[in-house]
Amino acid sequence: MTDVAHPDLRLQAERLFTRKRMISFGLPAMVLAYLIYIFGAFDVAGLAQRARLDNARIILSDSWSYKTHVTMDARSGNIAVAIEGEVKGAYLAGTAPGWVALDGQAAEVDLGRGQTAMIRDGAIRITLPEGEVIEARPMRQGVEATLPPLDPARVNQTDQRLVVYLDGARLTVTRTKIELFRYFLGWEMFWFSLDSRFHGMTFGELAQAAVGGELPAMARDFWNNRVWRHGDVVWALGETVLMAFFGTLGAALISLPLAFLSARNFTPAWAVRFGLRRVFDFVRGVDALIWTIVLARAFGPGPMTGALAILITDSGSFGKMFSEALENTDKKQVEGIRSTGANAVQRYRFGVIPQVMPVLLSQVLYYFESNTRSATVIGAIVGGGIGLFLTQAINTQKDWEQVAYYIVLIVLMVMAMDSASGWIRRKLIRGG
Amino acid sequence: MADLTQGRAIRADYIALTQRRRLYSGLLLTVFVLMMIAAFDILESRNAGGFLDGLSQLPDFPIGLISEAWEKADRLPGHFLTFLPSLLETVNIAAASTIFGALAGVMLALLSTRGLARWPRMIPLFRRAMDILRAIPEIVIALVLIFVLGGGPVPAMIAIALHTAGALGKLFSEVAENADLKPVDGLSSVGAGWFQQMWFGVLPQVAPNFLSYAMMRFEINIRASAILGFVGAGGIGYDLRNAMTWGQGRFDQAAAIFLLLFATIVIVDQLSSHYRNKLSHAEH
Known part of the structure; x- marks a missing residue:
């Protein structure tokens, strides 16, 4: 009996090994072949001629001098x-x-x-x-x-x-x-532009002036710096965060009730579920880029257009994720609430929401964080927030120190959002 | 009797606690609603067009687009053919940047995972590097590189690859943290070098998860590469911008591009979720 099974098993094992070997050699070979194709398709060889090394030198020297x-x-x-x-x-x-x-x-x-x-x-x-x-x-x-x-x-x-x-x-x-x-x-006139009387003062002189009660004037001159426009830049950063905030949370608010309607255990009607799911798929499939263009035709350029584009795109993603989370909820808690004579709204509020809230909130926070980055990009298209400042500075092709400044600010902003959302998420998971 | 009073005290405590919690949630909700209203107000005041005016105009563009595309429906197949090469370029940008980004992400992840890192002291350095790579939006690097390298797919590819390296590196390192270290110990006991330990001891364990994350990233990168095209990095996004600036009369082209982009995104999403399901089932 074993004699009969043995060669069969052996054959199976050998076949498995051959297949694994094929995969482990074939996959890298395919990737390599694809990259060679890309090398040709992207004309990487011709890049050397098109590259403007003098431009690179301008960026490198101008961004810090x-x-x-x-x-x-x-x-x-x-x-x-x-x-x-x-x-x-x-x-x-x-x-x-x-x-x-x-x-x-x-x-x-x-x-x-x-x-x-x-x-x-x-x-x-x-x-x-x-x-x-x-x-x-x-x-x-x-x-x-x-x-x-x-x-x-x-x-x-x-x-x-x-x-x-x-x-x-x-x-x-x-x-x-x-x-x-x-x-x-260094960055010229970063603190005070030439029209400010604080320009050119040494640190000691500035400290003396600050102590002498000129701090408000100094703050005003810094804030209204004509070259670096610190006030406007801070506003633009706030606008970008606001776009992400309004877009993400608006999407969450809209898709939560819709998610109930498209979750199997809450909506028995098959047609409603199917229809809503296709709507979510459609909204997600039509990319943020297309929504941005469509919305910009109606609402004109500006941050609200960008926020609405984020809102619409994410409604699709949230709808899908929320309904999946709702389908994974435990029925027993709802039964328990029902046994006390609660009506439908109370059953959802006390039986379902507490179960899904941590999951939903952590997803929303994750999206909020990644949307700060998207809001920068969308802002560049619709002309709102720091994205607009960045593209303007790059398009003039000479304010590289300002480009460097904006990049530093954007990176700091995204990293701050990242750690803030991570902190809140940890609190929620521990608290929930 | 004592039990009863104690029970009452507990009950009173409990009710006070729930009331306080409700008060807090109510306050939080009010603050949240106020913040949303304020946010909307600020955003609308800084926008070129108002919300209500825009809402009434919202259907105009899609209706115009669809009716024009309908009138010239016979031209659509021709447009599809015209824009196919740029669509291919957009997909290629996404694919190449996913490959390069994933390779770099694997290296960064292994170098920044406790227990696996080649130089344990450098872990914080690699982590910060990944944070920064993740934080820089693609558009920043793309625009700067376009200035140096000229327009075309390569700046977009590099920009997306850098961001992908940071994003995937973080996810990969979370997976690698849970990898079983016994194979690594076994390999090191027979004198394998770091690279061999990783290649034979860690990667086989984590490969399905890595692949599934990389596919998810590919979906995201297709969208990113279309957007970068719109700001000047080639591909279908660039064609879309041109079609949009020509405006009325050429909207059939924009419609064709919309359809191509939509179809590509849906197909890639479906394919990737299909293979991701397969991978996660093969694992168990």
Whole structure:
């Protein structure tokens, strides 16, 4: 008897091993083949040519440093100093930071690391640490320049334009202007913009002013910072959280009664259940992106549109999950409540809700947390909240320090929501 | 007699307790309702259009879309064919990013699970790394990468893969925490290295759960990849935005894209839930 069964068992075991071996080699091989296909389909090889490494360098340097422009207009001969070359960062005419000595239409600029520049009579003369001299003058027909022998990678010269990369600074001369950049570490005007009288004060001076009763003025200047717009940014963050809050909890409120109607043990009518389930599937299947577009046509751009898009999409998911949770409830508690003569509403309230509440709440909290992230993305599409700020800053392609600031804030916001919801969930599970 | 008074005291205590609990729940509920109303008020005041005006216009767009698609129903099959390549690109972005994200997630999970980690002292570091990866919305990385790498599927893929690595890493590490350590001990007793211990001792135990989480992530990533396309990363989302900006008269294209996207999401959801059920049944 065993002799007969034995080869059969052996054969079975061998077949099983062969199958397992096929899977454990076949699956990685398939994945590899797919990735090779992706490599071709996404044109990864061509990426090297399309990639703009200079853009990467701009992002890397601009996100943690800033530059101050000293610009001489060739036509008028006037010299202007502006942080990042922006109107909002411009020094008042005739004023300049300490490293620029203005004298009418001439200026002496300390470029740091032993490099000095002199702008005078419509020309610039830069002295390098080893005593070499760069001279350039914008002319109507082009740029006239005399250069010492420099590393060719640091110079970009045509008839119309001269760019010299200095140590921590840059010189650009075109037919119409001379422009000097000097780079500084940090985020410029982060605390106070130039129009605030607290700009440029040292920490000690600020502390002194704060003690002297100027704290409200300082807070106001910080809050209304024209460049960084801290007040608006905080509002935008709040808006994003609000979108997630209203969308998630609104969805939970709408789908709870519907879930009762689509749970087998509460709604005997097959047609109602089937219909509602298909509605949930449809709402979930039509992606948040499509809902966002449809809603934006009706409600216009703004945070409410985003909140409603989250609300509709999540109603589908909640409806499905809640009805599953309701189907898993224990009947005995309902029977017990019924035996005391309770009516239907009381039976649900005291027999069912306490059973499902911890499950539902923890799901809702999980969605709330992940929706803060979705609200950022949806905000970028509908134009609300921090998502809007982020896309605007990226689209201007020069405010990378602000992009970095927003990214840091978004990450902090999502992580804060994450730990808050985790904390509440733990409390609920322990308490329930 | 003493029993009776004691019983009364307990009863009074109990009633006081329930009343207090009811008061708290009532207060909590009131605060919650007020918060919802306030939230709605703020959101509406900062929106371009009001809620009630919008509600009456809400059906306009879908009706216009459907009627236009109905009129030009003969063109729909052609549109399906036109947009099939971009749909494929969207699905490919999701699939590739799920694969890369899952691989990175497995590594991160094993490196940050107590008992399995290669460098136990580095566990908090890898955990924080996963937290940060999870917290960064895909759109942030995608937009920055589009600036550097140019438009196309690769920025979207990298962005989604990074987020996936963080999200799956956390789920994977929860699974790996419950893995039986005996095979690992056995393997280490015969001199297997860390990688061999993981490959032969841990992964066979957790593979079904890992696969099922990865499939769930694939569903999510298809949606994410469509959205990223809408902000400029290629795929069907990009076509959708173009179709929307052309506006009236070209809505048949938008309708075709809506249908394709809807069908894809439903099919992938069904397939993945089917295979996930199979996996969880095979396990038991």
